[in-house]
Amino acid sequence: MNIKEASEKTGVSSAAIRYYEKEGLIPAIDRSDNGNREIDERIIRRITFARQMRAAGMSIENLRRYIQLFDSNEDNTREQMDLLREQMTQMEEKRDDIQAAIDHLHYKLDHYDDHMQSAEDELRELERKHDNQK
Amino acid sequence: MNIKEASEKTGVSSAAIRYYEKEGLIPAIDRSDNGNREIDERIIRRITFARQMRAAGMSIENLRRYIQLFDSNEDNTREQMDLLREQMTQMEEKRDDIQAAIDHLHYKLDHYDDHMQSAEDELRELERKHDNQK
DNA sequence: ACTTGCCTTGAAGTACACTTTAAGGTTTAA
DNA sequence: TTAAACCTTAAAGTGTACTTCAAGGCAAGT
Known part of the structure; x- marks a missing residue:
């Protein structure tokens, strides 16, 4: 599969994709004889994960930090898991903010129907509700 | 309240805060005699909302688009609500992505404990699980 | 008088994550 | 053989959202 098909398949x-490869977010991609990237399902999964x-x-x-740990041959399970947990915490915070x-x-x-005369009215209302929750 | 206190109070x-004012994300802030911004609770709420x-x-x-509608005197309730709904949809999508x-x-x-020999194993496992869900 | 610590403005600088451009190579189809 | 449609690389450009800088002003305390 060439890079265009991979792009269509992954939405990247x-x-x-070239940038991700250069930055180490996905593994180095094998080339065909003419130097073009030959993308297989394994790479597709990595792009999709990224x-x-x-x-x-x-x-x-x-x-990149995570992928480097992940692709290294050493046993850095602890670091990988720590990184994952850290990321999950950040994601959960962001999800909650949203x-x-x-x-x-x-x-x-x-x-909106009740009181839309002014910004102040609405903000006061929100403030009041917020205070009541404390 | 001066801008530093407002900053501490809002975490912005x-x-x-100056940038938000210039960009119209919060209303124009009143100045005291020496030209410094004099920030009241109404502005604090607007900064916090932003x-x-x-x-x-x-x-x-x-x-900015929303705030401009919001602060205008015309009745553009429809546009405001449309904008809000559009934003909520975007936020919901982002939340779901996360x-x-x-x-x-x-x-x-x-x-992690089961199979951590290689990236491929793990990705295959994920793929399999994903396929099963379809 | 001078240092400290706040403020002001406009402009320039920065970080991030790509995208676009430039210059060229290969393959296929007409 | 020439055009189309893909590919390659390195480098430069872009948009967003601020942050930092430069140059100066004001007010209080030593």
């Missing part, structure tokens, strides 16, 4: 642009982690906000730097924002906007939408 | 840097939306991944551009990544990493962590 050809340029980004895409998923990137979509969840994992930085290039952290993803959920809080969704709840906030949901509240705004639900109360 | 002084420079970012911070929360930013933390959830809402772009400066979209936040959750999928968390689930993936969780699976990895849970199965």
Whole structure:
């Protein structure tokens, strides 16, 4: 499979696949005789994994660190797991931040009919509700 | 309250508060006699709202669009609500992306003991599980 | 008078994650 | 043989969201 097909299959642009390879987010890709990348299912899975982690906000730097551990032959299970746990914690925080924002906007939408004269009214209302929860 | 106190209270840097004001993410802030910003609770709430939306991944551009509608005197309830709903949809998608990544990493962590010889083993395992779910 | 510590502005600089460009190579089809 | 459609690389460019810098002002304390 050439890079264009891989791009279509994974939803990652050809340029980004090259970039990921150069940055060590995916393994080095074998070349065919003419020097073109010959992409197999193993690489597709690695690209897809990278895409998923990137979509969840994992930085290039952290993803590279993890992949380097992962692809090394040494037993660095401890470090890998620590890194994974650290990333999961960050993702959970981000997920919760987003959920809080969704709840906030949901509240705004639900109360649009009641009082929409001014920004202040609405913000006071939100503030009051927030205070009551404490 | 001066900008430094506001920064400490909201967790948004002084420079970012100035930037948010310039970009129209928060209203224009009143100045005291010497030209310094005099920040009250209303502004604090606006900064906090901006911070929360930013933390959830809402772009400066979209936040400005919403705030401009919000602070205008015209009745653009429809546009405001449409914008809010659009943003919520985006946030929900992002939240779900993150959750999928968390689930993936969780699976990895849970199965670390079983088979950690190679990246390929693990990825095959994930692939298999994924296929089974279809 | 001077240092400290805050403030102001506009402009320039930075980090991240790609994307785009430039210059060229190969393969296939007409 | 020439055009189309892919590929390669290195390097430069881009957008976002700030941060940092430079140059100066104000107010209080020593």
